[in-house]
Amino acid sequence: MNLKRKLLLLETFRTLVTIVIALLIGYIILFFSTDEPLNAFKWFLVGPVSKTRRFVEFLNQTTPLIFTGLAVSIVFQAEIFNIGAEGQMFMGAVGATFAALHFPSVPFLHPILVMIFAMFVGGLWASVPAVMKAKWRASELVSSLMMNYIAFFLGLYIVNYYMRDLRAGYLVSYKYPKTAWLPKLIHIRYNLHIGIAIALGFAILTWFFLYRTKYGYEIRMTGFNRGFAIFSGIKVENVEMYSQIISGMIAGLAGSIEMMGLYRRFVWQVSPGYGFDGIIVALLARNNPLGVIPAALLVGYMRTGAYIMGRLSGVAPEIVKMLQSMIILLITAEAFLGFMRRKIIEKEAMRMESGGA
Amino acid sequence: MNSVLRGILSTQFVYSILRVSTPLIFATLGALLSDVSGVINIALEGMMLMSAFWGVMVSAWTGSAWMGLLAGVVSSILLALALAYFHLNLKTDLILAGIALNIFSSGFTVSLLFMISGDKGSSASVKSYVLPRLNIPFLGKIPILGDMINNHHVLTYLAFLSVFLVQYLIYKTPLGLKMKAVGENPDAAQSVGVSVIRVKYIALILSGLMAGLGGAFLSMGYVSWFARDMTNGRGFIGLAAQALGGHSAIGGMLGALLFGFAEALSYTLQAIQLPSEITNMLPFIFTIVALIIYARSRLSKLHALR
Numbered sequence A: 001m002n003l004k005r006k007l008l009l010l011e012t013f014r015t016l017v018t019i020v021i022a023l024l025i026g027y028i029i030l031f032f033s034t035d036e037p038l039n040a041f042k043w044f045l046v047g048p049v050s051k052t053r054r055f056v057e058f059l060n061q062t063t064p065l066i067f068t069g070l071a072v073s074i075v076f077q078a079e080i081f082n083i084g085a086e087g088q089m090f091m092g093a094v095g096a097t098f099a100a101l102h103f104p105s106v107p108f109l110h111p112i113l114v115m116i117f118a119m120f121v122g123g124l125w126a127s128v129p130a131v132m133k134a135k136w137r138a139s140e141l142v143s144s145l146m147m148n149y150i151a152f153f154l155g156l157y158i159v160n161y162y163m164r165d166l167r168a169g170y171l172v173s174y175k176y177p178k179t180a181w182l183p184k185l186i187h188i189r190y191n192l193h194i195g196i197a198i199a200l201g202f203a204i205l206t207w208f209f210l211y212r213t214k215y216g217y218e219i220r221m222t223g224f225n226r227g228f229a230i231f232s233g234i235k236v237e238n239v240e241m242y243s244q245i246i247s248g249m250i251a252g253l254a255g256s257i258e259m260m261g262l263y264r265r266f267v268w269q270v271s272p273g274y275g276f277d278g279i280i281v282a283l284l285a286r287n288n289p290l291g292v293i294p295a296a297l298l299v300g301y302m303r304t305g306a307y308i309m310g311r312l313s314g315v316a317p318e319i320v321k322m323l324q325s326m327i328i329l330l331i332t333a334e335a336f337l338g339f340m341r342r343k344i345i346e347k348e349a350m351r352m353e354s355g356g357a
Numbered sequence B: 001m002n003s004v005l006r007g008i009l010s011t012q013f014v015y016s017i018l019r020v021s022t023p024l025i026f027a028t029l030g031a032l033l034s035d036v037s038g039v040i041n042i043a044l045e046g047m048m049l050m051s052a053f054w055g056v057m058v059s060a061w062t063g064s065a066w067m068g069l070l071a072g073v074v075s076s077i078l079l080a081l082a083l084a085y086f087h088l089n090l091k092t093d094l095i096l097a098g099i100a101l102n103i104f105s106s107g108f109t110v111s112l113l114f115m116i117s118g119d120k121g122s123s124a125s126v127k128s129y130v131l132p133r134l135n136i137p138f139l140g141k142i143p144i145l146g147d148m149i150n151n152h153h154v155l156t157y158l159a160f161l162s163v164f165l166v167q168y169l170i171y172k173t174p175l176g177l178k179m180k181a182v183g184e185n186p187d188a189a190q191s192v193g194v195s196v197i198r199v200k201y202i203a204l205i206l207s208g209l210m211a212g213l214g215g216a217f218l219s220m221g222y223v224s225w226f227a228r229d230m231t232n233g234r235g236f237i238g239l240a241a242q243a244l245g246g247h248s249a250i251g252g253m254l255g256a257l258l259f260g261f262a263e264a265l266s267y268t269l270q271a272i273q274l275p276s277e278i279t280n281m282l283p284f285i286f287t288i289v290a291l292i293i294y295a296r297s298r299l300s301k302l303h304a305l306r
Helices: A003-033 A037-049 A052-077 A085-102 A109-136 A140-162 A195-212 A214-224 A226-231 A236-263 A274-284 A289-313 A319-332 A338-356 B002-008 B011-036 B044-062 B065-089 B094-117 B145-149 B154-172 B174-184 B186-191 B196-222 B234-245 B249-271 B276-305
Strands: none
Touching: A003 A037, A003 A319, A003 A338, A003 B094, A037 A052, A037 A289, A052 A085, A052 A195, A052 A214, A052 A236, A052 A274, A052 A289, A085 A109, A085 A140, A085 A236, A085 A274, A109 A140, A109 A236, A109 B276, A140 B234, A140 B276, A195 A214, A195 A236, A195 A289, A214 A226, A214 A236, A226 A236, A236 A274, A274 A289, A274 A319, A274 B094, A289 A319, A319 B094, B002 B011, B002 B249, B011 B044, B011 B145, B011 B154, B011 B174, B011 B196, B011 B234, B011 B249, B044 B065, B044 B094, B044 B196, B044 B234, B065 B094, B065 B196, B154 B174, B154 B196, B154 B249, B174 B186, B174 B196, B186 B196, B196 B234, B234 B249, B234 B276, B249 B276
């Protein structure tokens, strides 16, 4: 086994240990927050696979996480800290609602136009921090965070004042015409829409983009060593800009698929948090688009498990946020199990030395 | 339009700027103290939230607002210590650790709030206490100005006092000198015997202290309850204000006052029936515009130097 594979194995091991620790902490929290911690924990662990309906819920939860995970992976590969996927997705959903209600209701074409428009809006939203960074070297970290808040309030304003269905008792948009609904993936009673298939397709597409095209190469080079990228003639300012805009487009797309597939109208009253969970997905996947798929499945599973636990045992599902934060902390902690990494590298060095001599 | 102008030109408006700026000033000072030492504390948001939560809960249990304040500040400092430990000892990426702690605080406070009060939205059912306002007789006697600066919350006065304390700490004390040295060139600082890790620990603890005061103000002064995610980006706005002010506490305070102005303006505009969604955006749009103006001027200065 060569060094690279050993290190990959170690990373996988580290990820597993992290997840186990996070689950242990989860159990401890449950122990203090309910009289029946075991019961609650059981629903958290096996809830998503306990019924077909819940399994479908789990797959539908995973879909937006794949998209936001991909979006975050792209900017993180360029070493850009744009954490505006939350707002880009929100605006994507608002844009999708506009397009679904106003674009011509041509079957088949309609959802595609809606998706394109949502991507445009998401990209536009991401272009604000992107241009600020490229033109004036303003930190994308703070500006992308601010854009999340603006997206939330502006989105609610647009829906509330221009698309609100007054017949519904609460703040939602008009129902989309049937032509703008995403079809079901398979014929079952529950709504498993084709979003997950589109998401998987995008994961492969993003992998191809990052690892097989010139643009993707430039993104990775810029992130890997900015100085070297400049030296080898890559226009890093441009790379940093388009990586953010592409990322925003994918996040925007996520918003449209969520609305067309699941709700068929705009329903969000609070920001759904998929953008921030996308950060966890990207970290678990080590920013690899193909790794995003299992990572999103894991995070989606935890999310669904937490909701089911919340419904069946009365524990606040928000406790899953604490587990997620532990995962971020431990996975990015270089020194966590770092001694094992050192040992592997030392052994390899010794082997090479004795082999070479 | 007239009523807006009248609103802005009143003493009441200046009073409310100082009031809404209070948590922003604390957040800015928190951002400054860590930034000077080369640490970007993005977890300010979570620290403030944690402090706001414990302030309410402990004041309700003990019946004392001051105990609430103490608990809030301690909880915020504990989070700062966690950030320091993960970043400095376990080598976690600083920004991601900050994001993680923000997510943690949000989940922690909502879960506990639900457990204690059975409500996920706010702690309205918990009987908590607020810190007092101070009526300073000689301030009140000053015409016009008196109405603006007297009768504020005790933490508002502390916020402005802290601006000068922090400025003094950074520029006039050995600790401040060490913090700046560590921030500018950690290797050089280490080589002359300054413990970089220790200085960064201290900086983060002080940063957590400031965030804790700002968070406690939110739930024990600004309003008298805790609400889910009630910090609402104030920690991040503090980071932006600090960016505008550079390494000067007074500059940062001016930045915080600018965003405080935007927030106060948004309430005035709500009074004339402008949609709340629009007015709520104002402080954030202000922040974006201010960041652009600041970045442009810095860039042209850089070009002029060349």
